[in-house]
Amino acid sequence: MWRRYGDAFYTLLTLAVFGFETIALGALSLSFLLGKATGIASTPVEGILLGVVISTASALALLGLYLLSYHFVSNLRDRWQAEHLDKWTEWWIGLALTGPGEPAGHAPDRRPLPRVAVDSVLSLLEAVKGEEGDRLKEALAGHGVDRWFLRRARAGHLTARLDAIEGLGKARLPHALDPLLGLFHHARPVVRRMAARAAAGTLAIMAPEPGPDGPHARFIDAIKQADLQPGVVQESLLLLETRAGPILRELLADPELSDSLRWVALETIGRLGLADMAELAAASGTHPDPELRAATFRCLRRLGSVPEAAQAPLLGAVDDEVDFVRVQAAHAAAFVEPEAALAALEPRLEDSSWWVRRAAAASMARLGELGVASVRRAAESHPEKAAREMAVQILLEADVLTPAAARLATGVA
Amino acid sequence: MWRTLLNGYQYVLLIYFSSLNVLYALFSCIGLRAIVVVFAREFSQGSLRDLLERDVYKPVSILVPAHNEEVSIVGSVQSLLALQFPEFEIVVVSDGSEDETMARLIEAFALAEQPWATRQDLPSAHVRRTFRSLTHPNLIVVDKERGGKADSLNAGLNMARYPLFAAVDADSMLDGEAILRASRLFVEDETLVGVGGTIRPLNAAVVSEGRVAEARIPKKWLERFQILEYARAFFTGRAGWSHFKSLLIISGAFGLFRRTAVLEAGGFRVGTVAEDMELVVRLHKHFLKAGKPYNIRFTPDPICWSEVPSDLGTLRRQRNRWHRGLWETLWLHKDMLFNPRYRRLGLVAVPYFWIFEALAPVVEISGYLLVGVGIFAGFLSPRFAILFVVLAVLYGMLASQLAAGIETFLSNRYPRLRDRAVLFLAAFLEFVGYRQFLAFERTVATVQVPFKRGQWGKMHRKGIRGSTQPPDAADPAEQEATPAGV
Numbered sequence: 001m002w003r004r005y006g007d008a009f010y011t012l013l014t015l016a017v018f019g020f021e022t023i024a025l026g027a028l029s030l031s032f033l034l035g036k037a038t039g040i041a042s043t044p045v046e047g048i049l050l051g052v053v054i055s056t057a058s059a060l061a062l063l064g065l066y067l068l069s070y071h072f073v074s075n076l077r078d079r080w081q082a083e084h085l086d087k088w089t090e091w092w093i094g095l096a097l098t099g100p101g102e103p104a105g106h107a108p109d110r111r112p113l114p115r116v117a118v119d120s121v122l123s124l125l126e127a128v129k130g131e132e133g134d135r136l137k138e139a140l141a142g143h144g145v146d147r148w149f150l151r152r153a154r155a156g157h158l159t160a161r162l163d164a165i166e167g168l169g170k171a172r173l174p175h176a177l178d179p180l181l182g183l184f185h186h187a188r189p190v191v192r193r194m195a196a197r198a199a200a201g202t203l204a205i206m207a208p209e210p211g212p213d214g215p216h217a218r219f220i221d222a223i224k225q226a227d228l229q230p231g232v233v234q235e236s237l238l239l240l241e242t243r244a245g246p247i248l249r250e251l252l253a254d255p256e257l258s259d260s261l262r263w264v265a266l267e268t269i270g271r272l273g274l275a276d277m278a279e280l281a282a283a284s285g286t287h288p289d290p291e292l293r294a295a296t297f298r299c300l301r302r303l304g305s306v307p308e309a310a311q312a313p314l315l316g317a318v319d320d321e322v323d324f325v326r327v328q329a330a331h332a333a334a335f336v337e338p339e340a341a342l343a344a345l346e347p348r349l350e351d352s353s354w355w356v357r358r359a360a361a362a363s364m365a366r367l368g369e370l371g372v373a374s375v376r377r378a379a380e381s382h383p384e385k386a387a388r389e390m391a392v393q394i395l396l397e398a399d400v401l402t403p404a405a406a407r408l409a410t411g412v413a
Numbered sequence: 414m415w416r417t418l419l420n421g422y423q424y425v426l427l428i429y430f431s432s433l434n435v436l437y438a439l440f441s442c443i444g445l446r447a448i449v450v451v452f453a454r455e456f457s458q459g460s461l462r463d464l465l466e467r468d469v470y471k472p473v474s475i476l477v478p479a480h481n482e483e484v485s486i487v488g489s490v491q492s493l494l495a496l497q498f499p500e501f502e503i504v505v506v507s508d509g510s511e512d513e514t515m516a517r518l519i520e521a522f523a524l525a526e527q528p529w530a531t532r533q534d535l536p537s538a539h540v541r542r543t544f545r546s547l548t549h550p551n552l553i554v555v556d557k558e559r560g561g562k563a564d565s566l567n568a569g570l571n572m573a574r575y576p577l578f579a580a581v582d583a584d585s586m587l588d589g590e591a592i593l594r595a596s597r598l599f600v601e602d603e604t605l606v607g608v609g610g611t612i613r614p615l616n617a618a619v620v621s622e623g624r625v626a627e628a629r630i631p632k633k634w635l636e637r638f639q640i641l642e643y644a645r646a647f648f649t650g651r652a653g654w655s656h657f658k659s660l661l662i663i664s665g666a667f668g669l670f671r672r673t674a675v676l677e678a679g680g681f682r683v684g685t686v687a688e689d690m691e692l693v694v695r696l697h698k699h700f701l702k703a704g705k706p707y708n709i710r711f712t713p714d715p716i717c718w719s720e721v722p723s724d725l726g727t728l729r730r731q732r733n734r735w736h737r738g739l740w741e742t743l744w745l746h747k748d749m750l751f752n753p754r755y756r757r758l759g760l761v762a763v764p765y766f767w768i769f770e771a772l773a774p775v776v777e778i779s780g781y782l783l784v785g786v787g788i789f790a791g792f793l794s795p796r797f798a799i800l801f802v803v804l805a806v807l808y809g810m811l812a813s814q815l816a817a818g819i820e821t822f823l824s825n826r827y828p829r830l831r832d833r834a835v836l837f838l839a840a841f842l843e844f845v846g847y848r849q850f851l852a853f854e855r856t857v858a859t860v861q862v863p864f865k866r867g868q869w870g871k872m873h874r875k876g877i878r879g880s881t882q883p884p885d886a887a888d889p890a891e892q893e894a895t896p897a898g899v
Contacts, residue, residue, distance in 0.1 A: 001714060002453030003822045007445070010822075014445050014815060018438040021808070025431035032427050049800045056807040060814065064837050067818050071833045074821070126459065162454035170459065190451050193601070197460065231469075231601035238467040271468050354532040389530035396527055396545075403527040403545070 005077070006070050008159050013066060017059050024052040081116055088120035095139055096124070096132035113143045122170040129205065137173060146173050153195075154179060162194060169198030172205050177215055184226035193232050196223070200236035204243050216247055223261070230260045237268040245274055252280050259289050266295040270302030278303050282310030290322040297328035306335045315344040318360075323353040330359035334366040341367055342374055349378055349387035357386060361394040372400060416792055419783065423793075426780050433769055434808045437645075440653030441815035447652045447713075453822070456594060456714055464597055465499065471599050472500035473592050473669065474573035478565035479505055479583040483513040487521045489583050492623035494549055498592045502551045504569045505583075509538070509559025518554050522546040529553075529572070535680035537568035562665075563681035563688035570680055573672060580689070582666045584720055586615060589624055591715035595669040604706045606674035606696055609655075609663030610715035611647045614640050616723060625718050628825055630832045635728065637839040638847050639721040640827075644816035648713065655711035659762035661697070663709070665689035667717035674700075674707070685745070687738025694746050694763075701755050716825075729854050736858035737865060739771055744862075774855035781849065806844045813840035 031048045121136055128136060140146055149171070152164035165183065168176045180202065183195035203219050211217065223233055237244055251257055251265045266284060269277050281303075284296040297314060300306050306314055315336060317329035330348055333341045341363065348360035361378070364371040372395075379391035379401070395401035464470060475493055479486050486505070493503050507514050518524055524544035531540065538560030546552035557568050566580055577596055581587065595608045617631035631637060654660045663670075668689065675681075678699040681688045693709060700707035722728040743750075743766060750767060752759035784802070787793025817836050820826050827833070 001456075001824055003824065004453055007450060007453070007822060010818060011442070011445050011450065014438075014442045014818075017811065017815065018435075018442050021438045021811075022435050025435055029427055029431045032424060046794075046797055046800065049797065049804065053800055053804050053807065056804060056811065060807055060811050063811065063814050063818065067814065067821055067837075068830065068833055071821055071830055075828075075830070123459075159450050159454070162451070166454060166457060166459075190455055194455060197463075229601050230603060231599075235464070235467075235469050235600070238469055239463060354530070358530070386530070389528065392528060393530040403525040406527050 003074055003078075004159075004163065006074065008157065010066070010070070013063065017063065020055065020059055024055060028052050084114075084116045085120050088117045089124065092117075092121045092124050092136060092139075096128055096135050112148060113145060118145055118167070122167055125172065126170055133205075137171065140171060141173075146171065146176065150176060150179050153183065158188070158191075161191060165191065165194045165198050169194070169201050172202045174202065174206050174215075177202050177206070178218070181218055181222040184222045184228070189227075192226060192228055196226070196228055196232055196236040197239060200239035204240045206243070208243065208246060216243070216250075220247055220250055224258075230264045233261065234264045234267055234271075237264065238271060241272075244268060244272055245277065248274065248277065249280065252277075252283075259292060262287075263292055263295045266292070266299045270299035273303060275303050275305055278305050279307045279309070282307050282313075285310055285313045285317065290320070290325050293317060293320065294322075294325045294328040297325070297332040300335065301328065301332040304335055306332060311336050311340070315340060318344040318348055323351075323356055326351065326353065326356045327359045330356055330363050332363075333360075334363035338367040338370045342371060346374060346378075349382060349390065350384045354386075354390075357390045358394070361387075361390045362397075365394050365398050365400070372398075376400075416790075419787065419790075419792065422779075422783060423787075426776065426783065429768075429776055430780075430805065430808075433773075434812070436765075436769070437649065437808075437812040438815065440649040441812070441819075443656045444649040444652035444816070445819055447656050452712065452714055456597075461590060461593060461597070464600075465497075465593065468499070469597070469600055470499065470593065471577050471596050472502075472575040473498065473596055474569075474575040474578040474672070475501055475503045475592070476566055476569035476573065476578055476580050477503060477505045477583050478508055478562050478569065478580075479510065479514055480508040480559070480562070480565070481510050481512045481514060482583040483510075483517055485584045486514050487517050488623070489585070490518070490522065490552065492586045493581065494552065495589070495623045496587060496592055497589045498596070500575070501592060502553060502574060503549075504553045504555065504572045506555045506557060506565040506569045508557060508561065508565040510556075515554075515556055519544065522552055522554075523548045524552075524554055532571050534571055534676050535567040537564050537571065540568060543572075561683055563683045563685070566681045566688070567683070570672065570675065576672055577669055578672050578675075579667065579669045580665060581717070582719065585612075585666045586620070586623065586625060586718045587667060588716045588718075591667070591717060592669070595712060595715040598710070598712060599669070599671065602708055605671065605708045605710065606700070607663055607668060607670045607693060607709045608715075609651065609660065609693075609711045610667045610669075610717055611713050612643055612664050612666050612717050612719050613647075614643055614721040615718035616721055618718060625825070628827050630827050630829075630835050631723070633723050634839065634842060635725065635847070636721055636723050637835060638843040639728075641813040641817060641836065641839055641843065643721075644820050645812060647711075648819040649812075649816045651711040652713060654762060655709075657757060657761070658708065658710075659758050660709050660711050661694055661758075661762055661766060662690045663693050663711075664717075666719045667715065669715075682745075685738065685741045686734050687742050690738060691742045691745060694742055694749070697758055698746060698749065698755065701758070725850070729850075732851055732854050733858040733861070736771075736774070736855040737862050739766070740859060740862040743767055743771055771859070774852040775859060777848075777852040778856050806841065809844060809848070810837075810840040813843075 028048055031045045121140060125133060125136055149164040149167045152160045153168060156164060168180060177199055180195045180199040183191055186192050186195065199219060203215055206215055209215055223236065237248065240247060248265050248269055251261060262284065266281055269281050278300060281296055281299045284292050287293055297317060300310065300314070314329055314332055317325055318333055320326050320329060326348065330345060333345055345360045345364050348356055351357050351360065361375055364375050375391045375395055378387055379395055382388045382391065392401065392406050396403065396406050477489065477493070490503060490505060505518065523546060525547050526542050526544050529543040538558040540555055540557045542556045544554040553572060555568055555572060557565065570578065577599055579592060591610060595610055598608050599605050613628070614636060615625065616636045617629040618625045619627040619629060651660060651662065665688065674696065675692065678696050682691050682695070685691050696709060722731055749755045749759045749763045751764060784793065784798045788795050788798055814837065827836070
């Protein structure tokens with residue numbers, strides 16, 4: 001979406017313009033204010049004004065020249081980049097498939113590698129795993145790219161630092177994990193966020209090493225201590241993919257875990273569909289914090305299964321005093337034994353909250369023939385108008401009812 | 414006596430001029446840093462893909478208010494249906510349309526009328542009928558009585574099912590990833606209540622399959638000037654205010670909001686011509702009063718393309734309305750002015766909008782008059798006056814170039830080297846009549862505020878074309894973005 005080169009120089013140029021404008025306009029204003037009452041057009045002020053005009057014109061010319069040059073050069077560079085990216089990609093694929101004997105032509109005899117070669121291998125590394133991926137990583141290390149990234153990630157200018165963190169995230173180098181974890185405490189939120197994602201991506205390909213000093217334990221410590229938004233932690237945990245299970249298990253087992261991290265863990269279990277963790281997740285269904293109760297039921301709904309021990313608390317929560325908990329419990333009730341679920345859901349068709357009525361009707365419709373029949377009855381003869389309307393709506397969305405039949409049932413012309 | 418007063422006013426003008434230009438330059442620095450340095454790296458294509466693959470998103474309801482949009486509505490909805498986003502619904506609200514808007518929608522999307530169990534979170538004009546598309550299950554159309562744009566958005570909000578909603582103008586076109594890019598911010602920041610994207614002029618762009626395939630410079634200078642205005646407003650001004658957590662405007666053409674936050678604040682205000690700005694100011698006020706943490710930000714990446722007026726009459730009406738809208742909003746929330754309770758908003762942002770936005774045209778016009786009077790009365794040397802005018806033009810050009818410079822970093826920029834030169838020339842030519850014309854119209858609008866409250870005036874649209882558009886076939890159109898300002 002954005003070109004990432006030349007921006008550092010342009011930032012400097014803009015800063016220079018800003019500095020110049022402040023000084024020039026400050027001097028002009030001061031000379032005006034200090035001038036004689038009738039001397040607004042006096043020679044000293046005019047002299048300063050002339051100076052400001054000339055220097056502003058020069059700044060404008062410089063800026064215009066830079067932009068034209070940048071446009072011209074970047075057009076050429078984009079074309080060159082596109083051509084060379086293909087060549088390098090071919091070369092790296094050759095290397096990954098054939099091993100260390102370098103494939104013919106276009107061999108990277110230069111150190112360091114050109115940027116286009118690095119970009120090309122990093123893109124490949126996102127898709128290439130296993131031995132082939134290891135070969136590419138070895139080649140990167142052979143050219144010192146990993147050390148270069150690590151150096152810039154630790155101590156570069158913000159631009160260079162962010163580029164380096166992104167590079168490390170794509171390269172997924174195990175020895176970069178600790179430096180990335182170290183960046184979880186960086187003063188800039190954007191650095192913390194990018195480091196969290198890069199570290200998670202790296203951890204996702206590392207073999208599990210149990211124990212308090214293993215990489216998983218270090219990652220857990222880092223996310224517990226870092227100042228990261230829950231959404232960023234959630235993204236990071238999702239990036240762990242198949243490695244997420246043990247980490248989530250350990251997080252939920254911690255009685256001291258903060259509510260926000262517990263919430264994130266529950267959300268992640270649901271999104272990753274870790275059905276074997278349903279029981280562990282269900283334990284938070286009676287938590288005093290309604291956000292956590294809601295997250296628990298949302299998680300169970302996403303998993304599509306409610307452990308037997310959790311069914312009674314879940315059906316009880318369909319009556320919870322907090323409406324958004326009732327909504328999530330009603331949704332999850334679709335995965336409970338139909339008779340018991342219907343008994344809890346039917347009264348909720350009269351709930352004061354539109355969202356609860358909708359969740360209850362939608363869940364009832366998912367409870368097989370028994371549920372659909374119950375929604376049909378509600379559509380036809382429920383004493384509450386709001387319940388009838390919602391039942392019709394759900395039947396329409398489930399294609400059980402046609403618009404024409406619905407119009408007939410509700411009297412819409 | 415008069416001479417002393419005029420001399421004093423000259424000082425005021427100079428301080429005003431100096432402060433404004435320094436602020437423009439400051440915002441350019443911040444905009445560049447916020448946009449190119451941070452966004453370009455953090456929100457790369459790769460990280461967006463990760464987001465999609467792992468279902469890290471919040472579903473979005475897209476609200477499209479439409480009043481007599483028969484020419485653009487089908488193309489606009491088709492473009493929205495093609496968005497790259499896994500879970501969204503489109504709620505088109507026909508606001509008492511008297512033309513063929515509804516008929517065209519029914520025909521194009523096989524709409525079937527059906528009853529709808531609607532919430533009544535917000536009051537709105539009577540909903541006559543609701544429709545669902547048989548070909549696109551995520552398309553809902555509401556046909557309601559005329560109540561205005563804000564009323565239509567409120568009706569749409571009552572229908573919306575998802576936690577986020579986007580308000581999109583019927584004559585706008587979103588980039589394919591626009592919703593994804595904006596909505597990911599809500600996942601990362603639980604306190605975020607609103608995000609505004611960048612609006613770019615659609616005129617002359619090459620459109621293919623509901624998407625802008627290539628940006629092109631229009632032939633008319635009037636449209637070219639607006640390219641610079643939009644660049645200044647979005648790439649520098651809004652980025653700067655957002656950095657200071659004081660963003661007061663999210664364009665009505667495209668903004669993404671947290672539904673519960675907007676409902677909590679009372680929805681869109683009916684009876685104003687700047688419902689977009691008014692909502693953002695009210696959200697600030699609501700959360701500051703309640704002492705709840707919140708965030709409203711601008712992000713440059715989701716890009717919305719909108720047709721800009723290509724004739725003077727439409728442009729004049731549009732700017733008049735924008736300026737009245739600005740005044741209406743500022744006046745409605747006048748209690749925020751210099752009020753420390755509203756922190757930097759009350760002490761910096763709102764005063765800035767009063768002084769450097771609302772009053773700007775009056776100051777500008779009075780400046781032109783003063784120069785004339787000064788030369789005529791002999792207390793201002795012609796040489797000095799000329800130099801000062803030259804300086805003002807140069808600073809204006811500098812502000813335009815700093816903003817247009819940010820656009821060169823976009824991959825979908827104006828592609829030809831000649832385009833860059835044209836924009837440079839446009840930055841000069843806009844001082845030859847264009848700016849003065851707009852300053853005059855905005856001054857007129859300032860006077861009209863008490864008499865034309867809430868009046869939109871007649872809109873003239875030609876609409877979005879659904880297929881490839883020849884580069885120079887720009888049409889006059891009225892778009893609904895907010896007052897541009899810085």
